[in-house]
Amino acid sequence: xxxxxIASALLAATAFAHAATPANDTTIVLVHGAxxxxxxxxxxxxxxxxxGYKVVAVQNPLSSxxxxxxxxxxxxxxxxxxxxxxxxxxxxxxxxxxxxSDKIKALVYVAAFAPSEGEATANLGKDYAAPxxxxxxxxxxxxxxxxxxxxxxxxxxxDVPPATAALIAATQGPIAAKAFGxxxxxxxxxxxxxxxxxxxxxxxxxxxxxxAFAQKINAVTTTLPTSHVPMVSQPAKVAEVILAAxxx
Numbered sequence: 001x002x003x004x005x006i007a008s009a010l011l012a013a014t015a016f017a018h019a020a021t022p023a024n025d026t027t028i029v030l031v032h033g034a035x036x037x038x039x040x041x042x043x044x045x046x047x048x049x050x051x052g053y054k055v056v057a058v059q060n061p062l063s064s065x066x067x068x069x070x071x072x073x074x075x076x077x078x079x080x081x082x083x084x085x086x087x088x089x090x091x092x093x094x095x096x097x098x099x100x101s102d103k104i105k106a107l108v109y110v111a112a113f114a115p116s117e118g119e120a121t122a123n124l125g126k127d128y129a130a131p132x133x134x135x136x137x138x139x140x141x142x143x144x145x146x147x148x149x150x151x152x153x154x155x156x157x158x159d160v161p162p163a164t165a166a167l168i169a170a171t172q173g174p175i176a177a178k179a180f181g182x183x184x185x186x187x188x189x190x191x192x193x194x195x196x197x198x199x200x201x202x203x204x205x206x207x208x209x210x211x212a213f214a215q216k217i218n219a220v221t222t223t224l225p226t227s228h229v230p231m232v233s234q235p236a237k238v239a240e241v242i243l244a245a246x247x248x
Contacts, residue, residue, distance in 0.1 A: 025081030026246045027054045031072050033089025034062060034175035035147045043235035051243060062175040065097060065182035072098040084246045087112050088231060093121045099188030106245035107192045110238060111199040111228055114213035117187045122180040128206040144174035155203040159226055159233045194219040195245050197230055197238060204228040
């Protein structure tokens with residue numbers, strides 16, 4: 001009887017251990033952009049976790065490209081197994097510089113910049129009409145850029161409920177203007193599997209520029225009829241793309 005109880009306990013413990021173990025050894029690391037923070041992924045994270053993935057959202061200081069790259073690389077270095085690195089907007093520049101580790105099996109760009117080495121983000125859209133939201137940026141005395149609440153609702157997240165847009169405005173992370181002048185020294189997308197989500201109604205980055213990025217990096221491309229924040233307005237569609245990258 002005692003032996004039977006011990007065997008049953010061992011079986012139960014083993015079953016629990018298997019249930020608590022993620023479905024695979026891939027971690028999804030999410031990198032937010034300017035005028036945002038890690039909470040910008042809060043609708044996508046549960047969808048990824050429900051599939052058994054470990055998910056970590058980086059909190060970028062938005063003080064320089066080097067600082068944001070260091071924050072992202074710390075998170076990547078802390079993971080075991082493979083990593084899918086996802087960047088939104090400015091976060092695309094960050095993952096382009098930070099995504100060179102052998103751990104990283106795929107890069108996912110979400111309405112994001114995808115510079116080549118030696119390029120500054122500020123120069124990437126010079127051949128395209130300036131998106132409407134850019135003209136509304138404000139700068140504080142310290143040289144940090146931020147978006148007024150009405151512009152968040154009109155240009156940054158025009159396809160989400162008003163309460164959600166107000167929350168995005170309240171939690172936004174101002175970015176040092178000088179960060180947009182920082183140049184990349186590598187282009188991680190040259191040696192990785194790449195995915196790109198084009199936001200066709202984007203008013204912060206020209207959709208045509210996003211399409212050009214996707215073509216340049218030879219990405220598996222998905223176009224969504226969304227604002228600059230598809231992960232907020234179409235989280236299930238964004239999660240599908242990330243999961244496809246994770247399941248490679």
